[in-house]
Amino acid sequence: MAPPSAALYTPTFFLALLTTLLLCASLRLLAILPDTRFSSPPPRRKSGSSTRILIVLGSGGHTQEMLYLLKDLDPRKYTHRTWVVSSGDAFSVGRxxxxxxxxxxxxxxxxxxVRGWNIGSAHYDIAIVPRARKIHxxxxxxxxxxxxxLWACFRPLLIPTTSSSTSSITDADLPDLIITNGPATACILILASLILKFFNVQGASSRGKCKTIYAESFARVKTLSLSGKLLVxxxxxxxxxxxGLDGVGGRAEFVGILV
Known part of the structure; x- marks a missing residue:
């Protein structure tokens, strides 16, 4: 005769269940993080396929450095560009x-x-997200x-905010590449992208979406910024x-002056 179900719900049962869940979550996290023995190689992209890039801007110096970093961006390669800006940052929106x-x-x-250039309002949008923490x-x-x-950051990741009827349906997809240089908003947005990859939302992990490039600020000569330490x-x-920062955190790559 089987024991009553209530007898199964003992502290030992819940401890074993919690341990199993933590183990599964840890293995899944190792699978989506880069440069681990458990991570799988990204799938190869088809030649000529649409590519969406998401760019995180910060106020002042971060924005100036990012725009200089992108000065040679080829609009033929990136079908859609999403600019993420913190609320109240009119400077970055204008730039x-x-x-x-x-x-x-x-x-x-x-x-x-210019045939094949992806330019005009149908090929970019500006997403404004609330600040994670205001001054003081x-x-x-x-x-x-x-x-x-964090909740607001899911929207620009999942779908561009453009309302243009000429925008290709393939643009309304997860970004292929996220590029940032350290504003605080970037930490929250990259966390949101990791959550999407963890649960493989819209194939974020299996399709190799939401790849991230972090370019540390030119002002960081000897130590990483707080954002850099969190994201390295x-x-x-x-x-x-x-x-002097080459190899810091086991991941930093010295590529010369970018800005």
């Missing part, structure tokens, strides 16, 4: 719009050679604002601009 306008002006100067905000309320920011183990490429 992103100016960058896209500059691409259009460059295309006008090229004439017939209490540490008591910071976890709540950070969770709100979880991004796919971690680039530094000073040879």
């Amino acid at each position: 992103a719009v100016a960058f896209e306008k500059a691409l259009e002006e460059k295309a006008e100067g090229e004439g017939e050679q 905000q209490s540490l008591i309320t910071t976890p709540f604002s950070s969770l709100y920011c 183990r979880v991004v796919d490429r971690f680039l530094v601009q000073w040879d």
Whole structure:
């Protein structure tokens, strides 16, 4: 005769269940993080397939460095560009719009050679997310604002905010590449991308989506920024601009001056 079900729910049972869940979660995390023995190689992309890039801007210096980093961006390779900006950062919004306008002006100067260029309002959008922590905000309320920011970061990852009817349906997909250089919003957004990959939402993990490149700020000469310290183990490429930081965290790659 089988024992009553209530007899199964003992402290030992719950401890074993918790241990099993933690073990499964740990193995899954190892599978999605880069450069681990458990991670699988990304699937090969088809030639000519649509490519979406997501760019995280920060106020002031972070934005200026990022735009300089992207000055040679080829609009033929990236079908859609999503710019993520923190709320209240009108400067970064204006700079992103100016960058896209500059691409259009460059295309006008090229004439017939611009066939295949992905430019214009149908090929970019600007997503505004709430700040994870405002200046002088209490540490008591910071976890709540950070969770709100995390929730808001899922939207620009899952679908562009453009309402243009000319936008290709393939643009409304997870980003292929996320690039950032260290604003606090980037930490939250990359956490959101890891959650999508953990649960393989829309094939984020199996299709090799949401790859991340982190370019440490030019101002960081001897030590990593706080964002860099948090992300050095979880991004796919971690680039530094000073040879003194080469190999820091076991992941940093010195690539020379980028900005």
